[in-house]
Amino acid sequence: MEDYKKTTDEIYECVVNQRKVWTETGLPKFAPNRGTCYKCGRNIYQNYELTNHNSKYISHGYDGKTLVTGCPHCHYSFCS
């Protein structure tokens, strides 16, 4: 596995963090339950190597410690 990738355990930790935010703030649960983006199918807590105009970059997932309102990879909004 590539070294920028989070492990399954680390992803789970992010999911738990996000659930804690929901419990503590009472804000709407925008993020998909298991973190899979409805649009691009990537996990919002995972890091991905993406390509933009022929240059590669790492698209970082969230740590779940703040309220997630959209996908960090394709920028799809979960609010609407």
Ligand SMILES: [Zn+2]
């Ligand atoms: Zn997405």
